[in-house]
Amino acid sequence: MRSPHASIRIDNLTVAYDRHPAVHHLSGAFEVGSMTAVVGPNGAGKSTLLKAIVGLLRPAEGRVSLTGALADDIAYLPQQAEIDRQFPISTLDTVTMGFWRRSGAFGAIAPAMLEEARQALAAVGLIGFDARPIGTLSAGQFQRVLFARVMVQDAPVILLDEPFNAIDSRTTSDLLALVHRWSAELRTVVAVLHDMEQVRAHFPQTLLISRELIGWGETAATLTADNLARARHMSEAWDEHAPLCHVPAA
Amino acid sequence: MYLPYELLLQPFVDYGFMRRALVAIFGLAIGCGPIGVFLILRRMSLVGDAMSHAVLPGAAIAFLLFGFSLTAMTIGGFLVGLAVALCAGTITRLTPQREDASFAALFLISLALGVMLVSWQGTSVDLMHVLFGAILAVDNPALILVAGIATVSVITLAAIFRALVIECLDPGFLRAVHGGGARYHLLFLVLVVLNLVAGFQSLGTLMTVGLMMLPAASARFWTSEIGPMLLFSAAGAFVSGYIGLLVSYHVNLPSGPAIILTAGLMYILSVVFGRNGGLVRTYLRAPHFQR
Numbered sequence: 001m002r003s004p005h006a007s008i009r010i011d012n013l014t015v016a017y018d019r020h021p022a023v024h025h026l027s028g029a030f031e032v033g034s035m036t037a038v039v040g041p042n043g044a045g046k047s048t049l050l051k052a053i054v055g056l057l058r059p060a061e062g063r064v065s066l067t068g069a070l071a072d073d074i075a076y077l078p079q080q081a082e083i084d085r086q087f088p089i090s091t092l093d094t095v096t097m098g099f100w101r102r103s104g105a106f107g108a109i110a111p112a113m114l115e116e117a118r119q120a121l122a123a124v125g126l127i128g129f130d131a132r133p134i135g136t137l138s139a140g141q142f143q144r145v146l147f148a149r150v151m152v153q154d155a156p157v158i159l160l161d162e163p164f165n166a167i168d169s170r171t172t173s174d175l176l177a178l179v180h181r182w183s184a185e186l187r188t189v190v191a192v193l194h195d196m197e198q199v200r201a202h203f204p205q206t207l208l209i210s211r212e213l214i215g216w217g218e219t220a221a222t223l224t225a226d227n228l229a230r231a232r233h234m235s236e237a238w239d240e241h242a243p244l245c246h247v248p249a250a
Numbered sequence: 251m252y253l254p255y256e257l258l259l260q261p262f263v264d265y266g267f268m269r270r271a272l273v274a275i276f277g278l279a280i281g282c283g284p285i286g287v288f289l290i291l292r293r294m295s296l297v298g299d300a301m302s303h304a305v306l307p308g309a310a311i312a313f314l315l316f317g318f319s320l321t322a323m324t325i326g327g328f329l330v331g332l333a334v335a336l337c338a339g340t341i342t343r344l345t346p347q348r349e350d351a352s353f354a355a356l357f358l359i360s361l362a363l364g365v366m367l368v369s370w371q372g373t374s375v376d377l378m379h380v381l382f383g384a385i386l387a388v389d390n391p392a393l394i395l396v397a398g399i400a401t402v403s404v405i406t407l408a409a410i411f412r413a414l415v416i417e418c419l420d421p422g423f424l425r426a427v428h429g430g431g432a433r434y435h436l437l438f439l440v441l442v443v444l445n446l447v448a449g450f451q452s453l454g455t456l457m458t459v460g461l462m463m464l465p466a467a468s469a470r471f472w473t474s475e476i477g478p479m480l481l482f483s484a485a486g487a488f489v490s491g492y493i494g495l496l497v498s499y500h501v502n503l504p505s506g507p508a509i510i511l512t513a514g515l516m517y518i519l520s521v522v523f524g525r526n527g528g529l530v531r532t533y534l535r536a537p538h539f540q541r
Contacts, residue, residue: 054426072428083420087291088476097416100427105413105434133474 005032005186006069006156008053012062014245015045015052021060021245022048024212032068033186035179037193037203037219040231044210046192047079050159053190068156072101075155077146079162079192085135091145092117092130098152120148125174140171147175158182160191164198176202196223210234261499267386268495271505274388274452275491277396278461281403281445283484286466287476288407288438292418294349298462300357302446302455305331306364309450314371324395324450331443334360339436383454385495385505392451399448403441410434415476453506460510461487468517471524490516 008030015023023045030036038046051057053064054076066073075098095117096109103109121129124144134142143163150158160179164172180202183189193199199206199219206222208214210231215222262268289298308330309323316322334356341352388396407414413434416424424431449458465486469479494509522529 055428056422056425074426076426078422078426081420082422084291084418087415087419088470088474088479089415089419090475094419097420097423100416100424100429103412105429106409135474 006073006188007032007067008157008188008190009065009067010049010053010062011065013049013052013059013064014061015048015057016060017048019060021045021211023052023209024245025062026209026213027062028207028213028216030188030190032188033183034205035183035189035191035203036205036207037191037199038207038209039193039196039199039223040209040214041234044231044234046209047161049209050076050078050161050190050192053157053159066157073155074157074159075150075153076159077150077161077163079165081146083134085137085142087134089134090130091121091126091132091134091137094134094145095120095148095152098149101153101155117148117152120151121145123151123178124148125171140167143167144171144175147178151178155187157188158190160189162192162194164193164195172198199223257500258496261496267388268499270388270390270393271385271452271495272492273393274385274396275461275495275509276488277393277400278445278449278452278458279465279487279491280484281396281400281448282458282462283465283487284407284480285403285438285442285445286462286464286487287469287479287483288414288418289442289463290466290470291476294353295463295467296350297353298442298446298459300353301331301335301443302459303364304334304357304360305443305447305455307360307367308364310364310367310371314367320392320451324447327450327455328443328447330360331447332440335439335443336436339432339439343432383449383452383457383506385452385509388452396448396452399444403445406437406441410437414438453509457506457510460513461490464510464513464517465490468513468520468524471520471526471528474526486516487513 010026010028010030013023013026014021022043026045026049038049040046048057052059054074055071092114096113098117098120099109099113102113118130121127124147126141126144126148129137129141129145134145137145147163150160158179163175167175176198179189179191191203193203200223203219205217206219207216208222208227208231211234214231215224215227262272286298289295305327308326308328310326311330312319312322312326334353338349338352338356341347341356342349345352413424413429413431416429417431417434421431423429445462446455446458449455449461452458453461466479466483468486469482472482473479490513491509494512495505497503497512498505498508520528523531525531
């Protein structure tokens with residue numbers, strides 16, 4: 001069993017699409033066992049930040065460094081999974097995808113691992129769904145399957161991108177309980193969220209981003225009216241005539 | 251009237267060329283069937299057809315250099331098919347262009363090149379063999395080729411099965427865990443080209459695509475799990491071959507198209523009567539279970 005402790009350091013990170021920054025000179029750290037909500041207006045760079053941490057996007061400048069974990073030791077739940085729901089695969093087999101780190105492409109899925117997958121399904125409230133084709137599940141049920149997959153990945157770092165979109169409140173509170181459990185296990189959890197009440201109630205840390213860093217720290221101190229107003233002022237459209245950004249002196 | 255023996259078995263007992271054709275069909279079926287299922291699941295159904303045209307310049311160049319040597323044409327076709335598949339796959343990975351567009355672009359370039367080479371040299375009759383095949387003329391070397399390719403194909407598919415399924419199902423997941431999805435996809439494309447080229451002599455590339463796609467397309471009407479789909483596809487391809495050969499023998503029709511039309515009939519029957527989404531089942535609705 002790996003030690004489930006890892007922290008993420010962000011150093012002057014800029015991630016750009018076609019030379020327009022989506023994340024602009026961000027610096028800070030996600031500490032071991034922290035539970036951080038990432039909030040901001042649309043287009044603020046939240047998903048971009050998560051993708052840069054996982055390694056799906058290259059930084060234009062700056063870096064992301066992981067301490068205590070490797071880059072492929074991150075469990076990432078994207079916003080709209082490119083999952084083909086019509087694929088003829090069962091719920092249980094979908095959850096066993098999470099064993100990739102342990103089994104690799106060619107290793108067997110041991111009976112013990114199958115049992116672990118079943119327990120993960122039970123933990124998200126989907127007992128008896130093992131053989132169901134994923135095409136027959138509702139959006140909420142499918143999101144729970146993806147959560148079970150994250151569980152089974154047993155990763156020290158968990159990134160969730162808008163995990164509760166289009167999910168009913170009962171499922172959401174069940175899944176939030178899971179997230180709390182992960183944090184209690186000292187896994188580093190980062191979640192992009194839109195519901196401020198949810199953030200205030202459940203997440204001790206918040207990163208408020210609006211392309212650039214507005215605030216990062218304890219939730220109550222970060223989500224002030226002032227900060228939220230500053231975040232809202234960010235323009236979503238690209239400025240084709242913006243001056244070239246020079247690197248601020250270190 | 252005809253005894254079942256005379257109808258179903260005697261042609262194969264009596265004639266060596268029929269036996270060899272049947273063995274060739276068996277090899278092609280177990281190679282192409284599963285590949286077709288993955289092509290469909292990957293929404294690459296027309297890619298197989300595109301690739302069957304793309305191999306033409308390879309066969310043409312080999313023909314120019316070595317004359318009518320099936321070995322040379324097979325190798326030439328394979329190399330060109332591979333080049334087209336790898337280029338299209340790479341373009342899709344490295345640029346925003348989607349797979350269907352990059353394949354369309356490249357196979358058309360390849361096909362035009364092939365047509366130009368063929369017209370430049372005049373005779374095209376022998377080259378058409380490559381496209382349409384001559385299954386009753388299959389000889390032992392061709393059989394060994396088919397069997398070899400089927401073996402490599404099945405073993406490779408079995409080895410990369412999990413990675414291929416995940417790559418089809420959730421490519422983002424594989425990228426996030428740095429699972430190297432690209433190499434499995436490219437390996438799969440290699441298998442597609444290999445199986446098409448296996449059909450060069452027997453069915454010809456154009457009809458081999460039929461054997462690849464029709465049983466696979468029928469499979470989803472009978473099962474909703476991938477394992478049974480693969481088995482159904484291979485079995486269906488073989489049965490189509492068997493029946494098609496018999497029909498062409500008794501009724502004196504060209505064998506290649508007879509085999510593919512049999513597969514086509516199987517497809518239509520599946521669409522109408524299939525247990526899993528077939529028309530009859532869907533529209534002559536059975537009452538639902540009571541609460």
